[in-house]
Amino acid sequence: MSEELFAANMALFERRFPAIATRVAGLGPLLSRIVWDGEQAVDIDLGKGRLYGAAAPDLARRQLDAYRASARRILLARVYGASMQSQVGMRMFSFMRARSTATFGRLEQHPNARVSFLVVFGLGLGLHLPDLAREFDVQAVVIVEPFAEFIRHSMQVLDWTALMEACAERKQDVYLINDGDIDRIAGRLDALFLDRRYQTIDGSYVFQHYPAWVFQEVDKRLGELARQHAIARGYVEDEVKMIRNAAANLSRANFHLLVPGRVRPLAPPAFVVGSGPSIDRSIDVVKKWREHAVVFSCGTALQVLLSHGITPDYHCELENGEQVVRVLEHVRARHSFEGIRLIASTTVDPRVADLFDQVIFFLRDAVSPTPVLGNGHKNLQGIAPTVSNTAAASALFMGFRQVYLFGVDCGSRRAEVDHSANAPYSTMETLKARSFGMSIPGNFGGTVRTHWVFDMARHMLEVLQRSFRVRLYNCSDGALIKGALPKVPQAVRLAGEPVDREAIKGSLDEMMPYFDAPGAFYADADLDALIAACDAVEAGVREMIAAMRAEDRDLPDVIARVVATVTAMDREYKVARVFGSSAINLPKIASYFILRAPGPEAREALFRDFLEEYARLLEELVATTRESVTGAVSIIREASRARS
DSSP, X not given: OOHHHHHHHHHHHHHHOHHHHHHHXXXXXXXXXXXXXXXXXXXXXXXXXXXSSSOHHHHHHHHHHHHHHSOOBOOOSSOOHHHHSOHHHHHHHHHHHHHHHHHHSSOOSSOOSOEEEEEEEOOTTOTTHHHHHHHSOEEEEEEEOSXXXXXXXXXXXXXXXXXXXXXXXXXXXXXXXXXXXXXXXXXXXXXXXXXXXXXXXXXXXXXXXXXXXXXXXXXXXXHHHHHHHHSOSOOHHHHHHHHHHHXXXXXXXXXXXXXXXXXXOBOSOEEEEOOSGGGGGTHHHHHHTGGGSEEXXXXXXXXHHHHTTOOOSEEEEOXXXXXXXXXXXXXXXXXXXXXXXXXXXXXXXXXXXXTOSEEEEEOBTTSTHHHHHSTTOOOBSSOOSSHHHHHHXXXXXXXXXXXXXXSOOSSBSSTTOOSOTTSGGGTOTTXXXXXXXXXXXXTTSSEEEEOHHHHHHHHHHHHHHHHHTOEEEEOOSSBOOTTSEEOOGXXXXXXXXXXXXXXXHHHHHHHSOEEOSTTGGGTTOOHHHHHHHHHHHHHHHHHHHHHHHHHOOSHHHHHHHHHHHHHHHHHHOGGGHHHHHHHHHHHHHHHHHHTTSSSHHHHHHHHHHHHHHHXXXXXXXXXXXXXXXXXXXXXXXHHHHHHO
């Protein structure tokens, strides 16, 4: 062992991976040791066997030879929702398909240019890393190693400084994930795949250095993550709709605003009721204890509750589409909404609020109306991606510290049964459920079939529980939610007398800001500043387009520039959020075609065609943003005139 090498590596880790350096330095007696052959490290002795069972340098070479011949890659069979949900995205997709056909005819089967990621499952001694990173042209090398001891061993064998410098020369980022928890590893990979600096997950490489159960389980999720990250998260048409909805909703009279940090803890429990299949087996329990809890209804669960004679105290809605209105009108034609308070995102269709006598809005995180039209008010975190998240988060932000989940299945025990038999999915022909393509652990054992959106919902419920440190009881026969206590519904027992729900709701009303007149929410707003921001953004985008044409040579250059520009604009001019996601997603749509062009010349020609079409679409996106913002300002000013 070279003491100098270990010391140099530790100094590097303290700078680049400080948390891991602390973990390695704090290791007690080791359970494994390096096997040396003279000065050469050849294996790791695990106590009851060896990691490699062969000389590590030879094994690394054989692995690379085999991988070179048949590399495991994450490949997209097609361009997913990024192009299909957005008209602008579809235009880019159609343009790239037409230009690639006209330029060279047939796409290559696999990407043959620089891709985003090389995911390496297993560090061991690390002797495979230098050649892997050099051989495969990627933007980022991501190393996953569950065992801190192995990282320590690698620091005695591998010159990490030389590796990092070589990667830096090739403009490769290096990430090291030291964790043995499948969900946390998947979460870290998820965050990297979401990082806007990287062009696409398509074509990325996956290399496994040694066998381990945790690698197999994470690897199973990569396919679903690939499809998930091929789908655009946020696009201009959706942002424009939400801007219009938020302007109308926040300009109306008589609504409360639910904001974080304005309530005190509440002792009574809250029931959060979803429309997952298991609610049909637990609805009697909800009805039995209804007078001892405050009930929150989640989206389509409203019909389930009302059809069993249970009127919820609060009904929650999240999505901005017309379908929400149609479902609520469908339910209201059969049941009364009297006494139900609506809790909804400011981005819902304004007709939703018209269906309820009392309305509570909240500002949703990660959407453009919040910074653009929120007038400085704080948003709620953790309220997406599903309305069950909205209801759970609302209960927690209101101060409830005992929350029971019923019918919040985040999937289904049986793939063919996706919702309650009493939900509108059974009574409306136009309402379609999701298909399930994933398996995850069940709340009461076994496995549950799910979809990536529901799996993300499960994850966000775990985040909420950790953030609020509350007693969260999972009474749903669906997905396991870590941190929530599994509880068979029939075991629910609530002591004491029925709670005074009206008094609780009244006290909560008093703690929330109330806006009683049209336009009152914007009484002190500087609306002229929004128009001025559109001017500044328009000028900035023109400068960005000129720089792209003059300086950028490939997609990673374009994406890096656009991400930096949009991020800077977003900090100073919030209106950039309206078009920012589309601006970043369009090159990712184009990447499917450019990465598969047959050779450098064809790739260069297609890239130049893309650049000109992209410039045209960027100008349209900025014009659309201006039109959207000025339209919102007009709505607000009209409401303010009505107030005066």
